Amino acid sequence: MAQKPSIPKGTRDFNPEQVTKRNYIFNTIQNQFEKFGFQPIETPSFENSETLMGKYGDEGDRLIFKILNSGDYLSKVNDGIYNEKDSNKLTSFISEKALRYDLTVPFARYVVQNQNDIEFPFKRYQMQPVWRADRPQKGRFREFYQCDADVVGSTSLWQEVELVQLYDAVFTTLCLKDTTIKINNRKILSGIAEVIGASDKLIDFTVALDKLDKIGEEKVKLEMLDKGISQAGIDKLQPLFTLSGDFGSQVSQLKDILSNSEEGKKGIEELEFIDAAISELGLETAQLQLDVTLARGLNYYTGAIFEVSAPAGVKMGSIGGGGRYDDLTGIFGMPNMSGVGISFGLDRIYLVLEELGLFPETVSKTLDVLFINFGDSEALYSLKAIKSLRENGINAELYPENAKMKKQMQHANKRNIPYVVLVGEQEMSKSTYTLKNMLKGEQSEVSLTELISQFK
């Protein structure tokens, strides 16, 4: 019985045009990564569960795809655990591997395992798919690509500065103007939490603050109260909700709030350093913006936090994010290894470029010229020319069948092939080629050298 085929929720097939466009983005990002001195690595699609579990918080653990053990995995589970029917508990007994959830944690694992062979500071980039057991939405998939660039082994803030430039360079090259690079610092968030006496509730506090532009001031305050933050503490936050003005004036308002917090002051210093450098160096098309409410859920960030949003008017979640993590490799037994990195969301960038019509027209063209097939002797004659064209870097192809001219022309049309060459007895006897421009409908009879020069 033939069943209707389907693919799993949140996954997609990519047709030739889509792959070509995706490669265009990949290549652009890769070029810039390499220009900035990053080197490529790849890691496996799945890791041992213990490598991933517990690194992304409880929510993260829920969204990790677990891989069932091979063989008769249930027989090894003891009856007590089995009868409890507690999925979370049972999982560790029947699943020892999981699909990677991001590229940063596998990278940390890689650094620890290869620490003796790595020359630090190590700048690596990685462009591979990741998987999340999320409910799909616009710009949210269960399989998607991340393009990460990270530096480990340097605490220098110049790395942060360069990463901001890298964001700007990539989006500028993609002609995606007016992106906003939002920046914050985890130390500022901890500082604020300290000042309001909620250091132990840092996560709850930042998660609530992060929602400010979405649900508004009142609801954020309610959520904080709900999470056990005192009213007195929330009152101290008041200036935060009305923070305004440019980078400098926001910073000076923050200084007032954080005057009693050493950590907070450190965070402000870092921010000022990055802002001063970027102001001096300038950005092409992006804009660096301080956003105190920027939290980002990942619990390993310790310093700067980045998030990039698409130009205003495009309804899309962040198209990139990153930050500094002082101790990512600590959990794998390698302390004091500071890293900072950024990530590009390929699939979302694709959607944004598509929505704004920013893919260059030339991206979708794959073949330069198609030779019409009039028979075997003509085909052989054509293939000689095609060989020369290919040697000159021109994409050329012979229609494989001696089909009706109409069919062959239509084929060229549908594939958006800009030129067609007709070779029949007339041309063969004169050693020429009839070149037809499919867009304008004009055609001319040319020699082989003229033919080649047409495409140069």
Place this chain on the structure above:
RNA sequence: GUGGUUGUAGCUCAGUUGGUUAGAGCGCCUGAUUGUGGUUCAGGAGGUCGUCGGUUCGAGACCGAUCUUCCACCCCA
């Protein structure tokens, strides 16, 4: 994980309070046109109405389950 939404031809969609043989536009195929595609004209092929079950004399339409789509949460690229 929570709440909502969607599914009819390859695509975009009609389809009345349940009632003969489920339609349109576009696309596709063939011909007008044996060395010329797009335009035009003529003809043609595509659907067990997402799937399974139920109500009914009768279901594309009503009910349930399930899958899928999209959206809002949660969280995030």
